[in-house]
Structure formats: structure tokens, C-alpha cells
Amino acid sequence: MTQIPQTPEDGRDLDVQPSTRTAWRRLLRAASPRPTKGTLLAGVLAVALGFAIAVQVRQTSNAGLEGLREGDLVRLLDTVNQDNSRLSDEIVRLEVQRDELATSTDLEQARAAAQQRLDALGILAGTTPASGPGIVMTIRDPQAKYTAAMLLDALQELRDAGAEAVQINDGRVGASTWFADGASGAVTMDGRTLSRPFVITAIGDNNTLAAAMEIPGGVSETARRMGGDTTVLIRDTVDITALRPLSTPRYALPENQASPSK
Amino acid sequence: MIPALGLLLGVIIGLALQPTVPLWLQPYLPIAVIAALDAVFGGVRAVLDGIFNDKVFVVSFLSNVLVAALIVFLGDKLGVGSQLSTGVVVVLGVRIFSNVASIRRHLFNA
Known part of the structure; x- marks a missing residue:
């Protein structure tokens, strides 16, 4: 039997230096059943330890709320309570709204709400006349070099500046309005040739709209570059009387009509 | 031999009975298990060192479990329960590793 010196890693093996074989023999002796x-x-x-390990492993693998500490539980409870009260408020609010709409006793109110939506949508779609503060801009273009793209830019500039309703000459501008260049410099909008000068009427914050037309590289400068000029009149009230025909969408169906709600 | 069979028996009993841990014991059981494991590995090492003593093993096993549970209990009362649990687990883990390293050197000389 040879004594192989061991590497003292933690210093404790310095005094006791058994060989590997001694160690195995000791292990075997300890393993032999001696009651x-x-x-x-x-x-x-050991039975208790094994039992505890098995129980704890099982407990951990299906640990629910019962494994949490008091502080965590309190926090969890707070969150749940907050959610609960928030959702209860929402339920109450929605129930009130539903009752208002459903009961015929409040028909007037429902009608008013519907009318309000109708007006807003009518102005948006261009099916309702509108009036309000705004600007009247005239684009003179004697050389007929102003193109459809420039007109579209002008419209976009107006929309960016917050124009809510726009009319060009006697045509109302809506969501599906389109511009095209016609023969010999003519510009068409929705298929109708626009006569020069273009008169654009827009309803919105009139000062903002007027300022937007004057920005460098904007509508006025483009017109000047094309050999024309623009005049912008700021009015407290302008009237937009032109209407667009109401077109029924061919493909798009409103969601709540496709699947009627109860 | 008997302790090893006992460990196996305990695991089987635990799996068979599927008891639920009582609420008051839940924070302490994992720590107690780790502490007991530390005592077991210490015992194996003592066997290999030739200095194993039944009485020392039983006392160290029980005292390890009790002290670990006490530390966690105290930590819970002081509001630092989770941190102290982590600390106990780290310390016991380090001890288990050093015991295992010693056992390995005895048995495999490496």
C-alpha cells in the first residue's frame, strides 16, 4: 500500500492523509448493515430527510399562492383590489351608458348623440354643408403650369394645418378625392376639370391655415415659381356648400353590421 | 447502509403519501432540507476521515436543521427573511461543496 501525498486544498487534509484504499474500506465498513x-x-x-425532500420538491413543483411570503401576498392583494375597483367602476359606467341608450325613456339623448355623430361624419365625408372660420385662397396660374401634384400638396398642407372641410372651386374634397393632370395643362378633381384660377375654401383655425400656405417651399412659393401668385383671405366665417354624393362602399363592411351586436 | 436505505424509504413515503406542507412550516422546510444535506455530507466526510461518530452526526444534523430554521424565523420577524434565507443557502452550499471536494479527494484521490 503506497501513501500518495494529497494536494492540501483546504489545509484540513494535512494532518489526516489516508490512502484511497483506506477511504474505500472505511466507506464499505460504514455501508455494511450494523444495527x-x-x-x-x-x-x-435519513428517512425524515428523504421525506422532507420529496414533500418539498412536490410542494415547489405545484407552488401556488400559498408559497408566497406575507409581503408578497399583501402586494398581490393590493393589485387585485385595485384592478377590481377599476373594473367595477368601468362596469358601472358602461351599464349606465347601456341603460341610457337602451331605454326608450331617454330616446331624445340617444337621438342627440346619433345626430352629433352624423354631423361629424357628414363633414368628414363631405355630405353635409359646413361653415366656420377659415380661409379663402385663390391660386392664379396664368401659364397653366400648376399640376395636379401641386394641388394635392396644397390640400395635404391644409389638412396638416388642421383643415376640417375643404372645397376647391365648386367641388367638395372628401376622403376619396383624387386629382389628375388632363390634356394641355388641365387639372381634374374627381373626374371634373377644374377651371383656373383655383379657389380653395378651407375651414379650420384660419390663422394657422394662412400661415401654413406661406411657409418656404409651400403652396404660395410653388405658385410663384410657376409664374402665378396666391392670395389668402382670412375670414371669420366661410361657407362650404358643395356636397359629395354619398357612395356606398363596395368592399368594406362596418364591423358591427357584419356581425350584429345584441 | 441503513441511512441510505432510510433516505430512499423516506423519498418513497413522501411520494406515496403526497402530504401538503403545513403553512407555518413552509418557509423553513427548504432551508431545513439544505441544512440536513450539509450534515449528511459532513457525516460522509467524517466516515472517510475515520472520525465518524454517531452521536456527533445526530446532534449536528438536528442542530443544523434547528439553527437554519431559527435564522429564517428571525429573518422573517426582522423583515429580511428572503435575504437571510439566501444567505443561509449560500453558506450551506459552500460547505456542501467543500465537503464533497474532500470526499472526492478521499475516494478518487483527485
């Missing part, structure tokens, strides 16, 4: 009082006691402890 002394000490081993039996150790066995009982």
Missing part, C-alpha cells in the same frame, strides 16, 4: 443504536438513529433521520 447499532447510532446507525438506527441516523437511519431515522
Whole structure:
């Protein structure tokens, strides 16, 4: 039997230096069943340990709320309570709204709400006449070099500046309005040739709209570059009387009509 | 031999009975298990060192479990329960590793 020196890694092996074989023999001797009082006691402890490990592993694998600490539970409860009260408020609010709409006793109110939506949508779609503060801009273009693209730019500039309703000459501008260049410099809008000068009427914040027309590289400068000029009149009230025909969409169906709500 | 069989027996009993851990014991059981494991590995190392003593093993096993549970209990009362649990687990983990390293050197000389 050879004594192989061990590498002292933690210093504790310096005094006791058993060989590997001694260690194995000791392990075997310890493993042999000797029913002394000490081993039996150790066995009982081992049973307890194994039991605890199995129970704890099972507990952890299906740990729910019961594994959390008090602080975590309180926080969780707070969150749930907040959610609950918020959602209850919403339920109450929506129920009130539903009752208002559903009961015929409040028909007037429902009608008013519907009318309000109708007006807003009518102005948006161009099916309703509108009036309000705005600007009247005249684009003079004697050389007929102003193109459809420039007119589209002007319209976009107006929309960016917050124009809510726009009319060009006697045509109302809507969501589906389109421009095209016609023969010999003519510009058409929605298929109708626009006569020069273009008169654009827009309803919105009139000062903002007027300022937007004057920005460098904007509508006025483009007109000047094309050999024309623009005049912008700021009015407290302008009237937009031109209307667009109401077109029924061929493909798009409103969601709540496709699947009627109860 | 008997303790190893006991460990196996305990696991089987635990799996078979499927008991639920009582609420008051839940924070302490994992820590107690780690502490007991530390005692077990310490015992194996003592066997290999030739200095194993039944009484020392039983006492160290029980005291490890009790002290670990006490530390967690105290930590819970002081409001630092989770941090102390982590600390206990780290310390016991380090001890288990060093014991395992010693066992490995005894058995495999490496």
C-alpha cells in the first residue's frame, strides 16, 4: 500500500492523509448493515430527510399562492383590489351608458348623440354643408403650369394645418378625392376639370391655415415659381356648400353590421 | 447502509403519501432540507476521515436543521427573511461543496 501525498486544498487534509484504499474500506465498513443504536438513529433521520425532500420538491413543483411570503401576498392583494375597483367602476359606467341608450325613456339623448355623430361624419365625408372660420385662397396660374401634384400638396398642407372641410372651386374634397393632370395643362378633381384660377375654401383655425400656405417651399412659393401668385383671405366665417354624393362602399363592411351586436 | 436505505424509504413515503406542507412550516422546510444535506455530507466526510461518530452526526444534523430554521424565523420577524434565507443557502452550499471536494479527494484521490 503506497501513501500518495494529497494536494492540501483546504489545509484540513494535512494532518489526516489516508490512502484511497483506506477511504474505500472505511466507506464499505460504514455501508455494511450494523444495527447499532447510532446507525438506527441516523437511519431515522435519513428517512425524515428523504421525506422532507420529496414533500418539498412536490410542494415547489405545484407552488401556488400559498408559497408566497406575507409581503408578497399583501402586494398581490393590493393589485387585485385595485384592478377590481377599476373594473367595477368601468362596469358601472358602461351599464349606465347601456341603460341610457337602451331605454326608450331617454330616446331624445340617444337621438342627440346619433345626430352629433352624423354631423361629424357628414363633414368628414363631405355630405353635409359646413361653415366656420377659415380661409379663402385663390391660386392664379396664368401659364397653366400648376399640376395636379401641386394641388394635392396644397390640400395635404391644409389638412396638416388642421383643415376640417375643404372645397376647391365648386367641388367638395372628401376622403376619396383624387386629382389628375388632363390634356394641355388641365387639372381634374374627381373626374371634373377644374377651371383656373383655383379657389380653395378651407375651414379650420384660419390663422394657422394662412400661415401654413406661406411657409418656404409651400403652396404660395410653388405658385410663384410657376409664374402665378396666391392670395389668402382670412375670414371669420366661410361657407362650404358643395356636397359629395354619398357612395356606398363596395368592399368594406362596418364591423358591427357584419356581425350584429345584441 | 441503513441511512441510505432510510433516505430512499423516506423519498418513497413522501411520494406515496403526497402530504401538503403545513403553512407555518413552509418557509423553513427548504432551508431545513439544505441544512440536513450539509450534515449528511459532513457525516460522509467524517466516515472517510475515520472520525465518524454517531452521536456527533445526530446532534449536528438536528442542530443544523434547528439553527437554519431559527435564522429564517428571525429573518422573517426582522423583515429580511428572503435575504437571510439566501444567505443561509449560500453558506450551506459552500460547505456542501467543500465537503464533497474532500470526499472526492478521499475516494478518487483527485
